[in-house]
Amino acid sequence: MPRNPSHLDYALVGITVSLLVLGVLIISSVSASVSQERFGQTLYYLKHQVLLGILPGVILAIVFLKIPLNFLKKRVPVLFLINLGVLGMVFLPKIGVSLGGAARWINLGPISLQPTEFLKLTFILYLASWLSSKTEKVTLTKKSKKFSQTLVAFLIVMGLTSLLLIRQPDISTLGVIVLVGILIYFLAGTPLWHSILMILVMIAGLLVLIKIAPYRAERLSVFFNPEIDPMGMGYQIKQALITVGSGGITGLGLGMSKAGFLPRSMSDSIFAIFAEETGFIGSLILISLFLIFFWRGFKIAKEAQDKFSQLAALGISSWIIIQAFVNIGSMVGILPLTGIPLPFISYGGSHLISELIGVGVLLNISKHL
Numbered sequence: 482m483p484r485n486p487s488h489l490d491y492a493l494v495g496i497t498v499s500l501l502v503l504g505v506l507i508i509s510s511v512s513a514s515v516s517q518e519r520f521g522q523t524l525y526y527l528k529h530q531v532l533l534g535i536l537p538g539v540i541l542a543i544v545f546l547k548i549p550l551n552f553l554k555k556r557v558p559v560l561f562l563i564n565l566g567v568l569g570m571v572f573l574p575k576i577g578v579s580l581g582g583a584a585r586w587i588n589l590g591p592i593s594l595q596p597t598e599f600l601k602l603t604f605i606l607y608l609a610s611w612l613s614s615k616t617e618k619v620t621l622t623k624k625s626k627k628f629s630q631t632l633v634a635f636l637i638v639m640g641l642t643s644l645l646l647i648r649q650p651d652i653s654t655l656g657v658i659v660l661v662g663i664l665i666y667f668l669a670g671t672p673l674w675h676s677i678l679m680i681l682v683m684i685a686g687l688l689v690l691i692k693i694a695p696y697r698a699e700r701l702s703v704f705f706n707p708e709i710d711p712m713g714m715g716y717q718i719k720q721a722l723i724t725v726g727s728g729g730i731t732g733l734g735l736g737m738s739k740a741g742f743l744p745r746s747m748s749d750s751i752f753a754i755f756a757e758e759t760g761f762i763g764s765l766i767l768i769s770l771f772l773i774f775f776w777r778g779f780k781i782a783k784e785a786q787d788k789f790s791q792l793a794a795l796g797i798s799s800w801i802i803i804q805a806f807v808n809i810g811s812m813v814g815i816l817p818l819t820g821i822p823l824p825f826i827s828y829g830g831s832h833l834i835s836e837l838i839g840v841g842v843l844l845n846i847s848k849h850l
Contacts, residue, residue, distance in 0.1 A: 488847065488848055488850060489844055489847055489848055490777055490781060490843070490844060490847035492773075492777055493774070493777040493778070493781075493840065493843060493844060493847065494844065496770055496773055496774050496777065497774070497825065497837075497840050499770055500767075500770055500771075500774070500824070500825035500826065501535060501825055503755070503767060503770075503825075503826060504530075504825050504826040504827070505527065505530070505531070505535075506735060507735075507751060507754060507755050507758065507826065508526060508527055508530055508747060508751075508826075508828055509524070509527045510735045510736045510738065510754075510758060511738060511746050511747055511751065511754050512525075512526035512527060512747055512828070513527075513736070515747075526747065526828060529830070530828055530829075530830070530833070533592060533830040534829065534830035534833035534834060535833060535837075537830070537834055538830075538833050538834040538835075538836070538837030538838065539837060541834060541837065541838045541841065542837040542838055542840050542841030542844075543841065544841065545838050545841035545842050545845060546841045546842075546844050546845045546848075547845075548845065550787075550789070550790060550845060550846065550849065553606070553842070553845075554609075554610045554613075554789050555610075557603070557606040557607050557609075557610040558607055558610065558611070560603050560606070560607070561603045561604060561606070561607035564596060564599055564600050564603040564604075565600075565641075565642070565645065567587065567594075567596045567599075568596040568597065568600060568645050569645060570587055570596070571585060571586065571587055571596065571649065572648070575588070576588060578593055585597060585649050585651055592830070594831055595829070595831035595832070596831075597646065597649070597651050597654045598654075598829075598831040598832040598834075598835045599831065599834075599835045600642070600654070600658070601654065601657060601658060601661070601800055601835060602797070602800075602835045602836075602838060602839050602842075604642065604658055604661075604662065605661060605665065605793065605796035605797060605800060605839075606793055606796075606842070607638075608635075608662060608665045608666070608792065608796065609665060609789050609792035609793040609796055610789055610793075612631070612635075612665065612666065612669040612671075612788075612792060613669070613787070613788035613789040613791075613792055614789075615631050615669075631671065632671070632675050632678075635662075635666055635679075636679075636682075639659065639662055639679075642658065643655055643659070643686070646658070647690070650694075651820070652690060652697070653807075653819035653820045653821045654820075654821070656807075656819075657800065657803055657804060657807070657821065659683050660803055661796055661799050661800050661803065663676055663679050663680060663683070664795070664796070664799055665792050665795065665796045665799075666679070668791075668792060668795055669788070669792060700817055700818065701817060716744070717743070717744045717745070717750065717818055718811075718814060718818055720743045720744070720753075721743060721750055721753040721811075721812045721813075721814075722813070722814055724738070724743050724750075724753040724754065724756070724757045725752075725753050725756040725757065725764075725812060725813055727757050728756045728757040728758065728759065728760040728761065728763075728764075729760050729761070730760050730761045730762060731759075731760040731761075731762055732756075732757065732758050732759040732760030732762070732763055733757055733758055733760075734758060735758050735759075736758070737757075737758060738754045738757045738758050747827070747828035748822055748827045748828050748829060749808070749811075749818070749819070749820055749821070749822065749827070750812060751823055751826055751827050751828070752764075752767075752808060752809050752812045752823050752826070753812045755767060755826070756812070767826075768805075768809065771801070771802055771805040771806075771824075772802070774798065774801060774802070775798050775799070775801065775802040777798075777843075778794055778795070778797060778798020778799075778801070778843055779794075779795065779798055781794045781798075781843055781846050781847045781850065782794035782795040782798070782846075784850045785846055785849070785850065786849055786850070790846045790849065793842060793846065794842075794843055794846050797839040797840075797842060797843055798843070800839070801824050801836065801839070804821050804822070804823070804824050805823060805824055807819055807821045808821050808822065808823040808824075808827075809823070824836050
């Protein structure tokens, strides 16, 4: 039982609210002209983000804040299996929706759902539940055998999940899930050589994926030299760098961005718009908020009373910071372009709801410190 409701991590609440406010401000700025052009009103995308992203996300965060952690731990495997089943539905005709050659969405009438965004969270919670139970049962005499069985089982789960994501394809999400999965596995107290082996398998798998899909090799070539195809595959990174650079120290001001020249300005590229409008100072504040978010999550994990809470808190906070780093890194040219949204900021309901549920779980764990 929690000692006191006041033990809730209000610093984490404040950071999350701050990120949401920044997201609302930048989306209202960048989406106004597009909303007016497509729907005859300037607030269409902003209302969509609030009503179908923030509102249900906050409600579900409160629900997961109230759920007993033992109850959640026991039912996480079911949630993960359901998520895998829903993920498979993206390939069904009339239900799955394909855009740009990728089958990642499910049609739910007036709205669409992206199951992979929820998979990040359910996968983390499933690993935390499963690995905490496995490592707690390991005895000194059977340690080596038990850990070997755990490794094989982990690779099977990771393999099945990877096949579904490769089939879509959604390699960016797969990369995040694999990285966080290996981190959780290592932090569960398993042998170091297991994690090293999985990293080598991950690198080998990435090379195979590049080999079977030449466009991925082209993306890497463009990453190292955007001038190879400045009006084709190199266009987005070139425009992103120009957009980020034009913000200077203090930025051009909200609403002053030239977002029309930047592809996916409300989703994948939103950090570039944020940097242009708020400048180096605004970008530094945003990055600092993500770093503080990770610090609070790490602190919650460090003080957690049980293995499941520790692994869940570390997994959720690592997922958020990795996504933020990958998104921002791709916009400033230190990482290849990906389809990873900027947590709490990018336009889209699925990722926002999943991230807010993750915050709810973190706050739930903080209550028990």
